[in-house]
Amino acid sequence: MRSVMLGVGSYLPTRVLTNAELAKRVDTSDEWIRERTGIRQRHIAAEGERTSDLAIDASRKALEAAGREAKDIDLIIVATTTPDLTFPATAARVQAALDVHQGAAFDLQAVCSGFIFALATADNFLARGQAKTALVIGAETFSRLLDWEDRGTCVLFGDGAGAVVLEAQADAGDRGVISTFIRTDGRMHDLLYVDGGPSQTQTTGKVRMIGNAVFRQAVEHISGAMLEACARAQVSIDAVDWFVPHQANQRILDGVARKLGIPVDKVVSTVGVHGNTSAASVPLALDAAVQDGRIKPGQLVLMEALGGGLTWGAALVRL
Known part of the structure; x- marks a missing residue:
């Protein structure tokens, strides 16, 4: 049994924060940031835009790319450091918004490694026959955790979400x-x-x-x-x-x-x-x-x- 990646989707907030704008808020410059990080800009979630909102948009695109519907999904894992609430899981909100009525949904916390950990976890569920089709999501509104006076961290991070659809297949060949x-x-x-x-x-x-x-x-x-x-x-x-x-x-x-x-x-x-x-x-x-x-x-x-x-x-x- 092999977990096949059927589709990928992503979402970025519309607000773009450039290095030049950051330089007006903190002691830094476009040249300083580019030289040390390679970063030119980052996307920032709008006021009231939650991690689940980003995850939902990315998930819908992944489902469309995979040719699958809500009724096909029986496992949702959201890798995030910035959940909407302490509980319930952000994955539960994603599940409800996508109108998925079956299976399990939970969050996974491994910070920047979260998507890799979530992918490994979903793969084990599918390989053991405990789920058939999984939605694996990495979603963050990381800008909400930043100290905007600390140039060593605030210049690095942005917001966004990406998702993949995995399906257990016995005849996948080498895929x-x-x-x-x-x-x-x-x-x-x-x-x-x-x-x-x-x-x-x-x-x-x-x-x-x-x-x-x-x-x-x-x-x-x-x-x-x-x-x-x-x-x-x-x-x-x-x-x-x-x-x-x-x-x-x-x-x-x-x-x-x-x-x-x-x-x-x-x-x-x-x-x-x-x-x-x-x-x-x-x-x-x-x-x-x-x-x-x-x-x-x-x-x-x-x-x-x-x-x-x-x-x-x-x-x-x-x-």
Whole structure:
């Protein structure tokens, strides 16, 4: 039984925040941001626009691309760090809005690695026969967690959502999710975290990050996860057609590519126009490359991410 990716969809808020606009709010400049991150702009959710709203729009596009309807979905997983409410799950709101009346819906929290963790989780449900068709979503209104006076973090992040439809198929051939690899090391939780939460301060808190330390961990762990996902599938990394990384920082993307000898023209990069959208970044980049025709059916795609926790992982998929 193989989890086949039938369709991809994404949504970005209409509000675009440029580096020049940010420079009016915090001590920074377009040149400073571009040189250190590669980011030129990011999308920001409108007032009253919730994480579930972004997830719903992305999900509808993914369902349309997959040729599936609400009645086909029996599992919804939303990877998010910015849920609408402490509870119930944002996935429950998505389920209701899409008029899905069956199956299970829940949130998953692994920060920027969330979509990879959610994909691995859905794949296990489908492989075990516990669901037939899954909607896997990464959605964030990460701008709501930012300290707009901290130029080390506020310049990095944006909002958005991406979604994929997975279906269990016994006759998929070589298509589908081939291997996944996920890991967490809680000893490094202080490198990237939010300084608030219901059981600690009863406030949401703001993002705090030790950037240089995260950069070093990212290049090492992401490279290792990619190699492990390929090893589990007995596939050479040279055989991968496209690499779709978490869009954290162009320097991290370049560092991983150099470490593994990956040609830059095989790496999908949207960080310049999306910024870091946390759990949404991988499906957003995937959909961008599918929509512009770079990624084609039958090609081998390796996705990866690292986030707070620290968490990291990779997924190898043949579309």
